[in-house]
Amino acid sequence: MKMANETSVEEFVLLGFGVTQQKRFLLLVFFTSLYILTLAENITIITLVLLDAQLARLPMYILLGNFSWLEICYVTATVPRMLFDLTLPHGVISFHACFFQFYVFFSLGATECFFLSAMALDRYLAICHPLRYPQIMSHDSCCNLVAACWVFGFMWNAIPVTLISKLSFCHANIIDHFVCDPGPILSLACPPLGNAPRVMEIFTNTLIIGNICFVAMSYSVVTVTLMKISNQGSRRKAFSTISVHLLVVTVFYGSVVAMYLTPGGEGQSEVTKVVTIFYTAITPFLNPLIYCLRNDQVKEAMRRLLKSKEKRKLRKVTV
Numbered sequence: 673m674k675m676a677n678e679t680s681v682e683e684f685v686l687l688g689f690g691v692t693q694q695k696r697f698l699l700l701v702f703f704t705s706l707y708i709l710t711l712a713e714n715i716t717i718i719t720l721v722l723l724d725a726q727l728a729r730l731p732m733y734i735l736l737g738n739f740s741w742l743e744i745c746y747v748t749a750t751v752p753r754m755l756f757d758l759t760l761p762h763g764v765i766s767f768h769a770c771f772f773q774f775y776v777f778f779s780l781g782a783t784e785c786f787f788l789s790a791m792a793l794d795r796y797l798a799i800c801h802p803l804r805y806p807q808i809m810s811h812d813s814c815c816n817l818v819a820a821c822w823v824f825g826f827m828w829n830a831i832p833v834t835l836i837s838k839l840s841f842c843h844a845n846i847i848d849h850f851v852c853d854p855g856p857i858l859s860l861a862c863p864p865l866g867n868a869p870r871v872m873e874i875f876t877n878t879l880i881i882g883n884i885c886f887v888a889m890s891y892s893v894v895t896v897t898l899m900k901i902s903n904q905g906s907r908r909k910a911f912s913t914i915s916v917h918l919l920v921v922t923v924f925y926g927s928v929v930a931m932y933l934t935p936g937g938e939g940q941s942e943v944t945k946v947v948t949i950f951y952t953a954i955t956p957f958l959n960p961l962i963y964c965l966r967n968d969q970v971k972e973a974m975r976r977l978l979k980s981k982e983k984r985k986l987r988k989v990t991v
Contacts, residue, residue, distance in 0.1 A: 681841040684770050686763035688850045700758040706957055707751045713960035714740040724973040731814040732794055736963060738818050739787050743956040746780040749773060750952045754850045770852040775833045783825025785883040788921055790817050792890040795914055800897045832875050835868040851948060876932050887921055920962050927951040
């Protein structure tokens with residue numbers, strides 16, 4: 673990557689939050705605690721899905737187990753680096769490390785979009801086609817759906833990231849952010865930028881708008897179907913389930929749309945940082961609480977797991 677003076681860009685400087693040392697320490701403590709809690713929540717869900725036989729055979733919980741693993745990867749792609757940079761005046765990241773973070777971060781974000789659509793599809797099939805649901809969403813079908821989410825998620829941004837990485841950078845190598853985001857990176861590139869910004873915009877908009885439309889249509893049909901159910905108890909329980917799903921979707925896409933689809937969404941650096949923090953650190957912490965830890969089936973699975981541990985301890989004591 674050559675600059676006008678024939679020197680190469682080998683590293684970028686991440687400015688981070690631009691606050692005083694005392695505030696940096698408070699942010700360090702807060703985000704470290706949040707990161708640990710996020711890992712604990714999602715690991716708990718994965719453990720329950722793997723160890724509880726009843727949850728392990730239900731497609732929704734196979735999806736949620738993978739979703740929890742995705743959240744662990746998603747938060748780990750950005751937060752540890754951010755915590756490390758909070759201990760320094762500013763963070764220095766190599767060119768290749770920056771673009772690796774960029775690719776992984778956006779690929780996990782794309783994968784989350786596909787998983788939210790997959791879970792909307794699962795609820796649509798379960799509520800609108802209950803008799804055919806076991807055949808359509810069999811264990812093999814669910815595993816194939818999970819694999820497709822991961823594969824398409826990591827393929828989606830390969831072309832845009834590659835095009836941006838091949839640009840020349842002739843401006844200062846200072847990124848006014850705490851992550852390697854395309855907006856600040858493109859602002860450092862020297863013209864001509866070619867098709868890279870346009871390609872990135874097309875891929876991002878197609879991903880977000882396409883998945884939002886799919887989720888919206890799925891839950892609209894589900895809502896209409898539920899309104900026709902005469903049993904109020906069953907209808908209330910189903911509405912409770914999809915309302916939780918819709919809350920997760922709204923929280924995630926609300927911040928993503930504000931960031932990438934709103935005109936000027938990446939214009940103000942401080943606002944950009946706050947929004948980025950929300951969907952990179954806050955939502956991975958909230959999602960397990962919203963999705964699973966208040967779910968009756970998950971609570972029951974946790975009780976079964978704890979009882980089985982107690983029984984094993986008693987057997988050891990007896991022996």
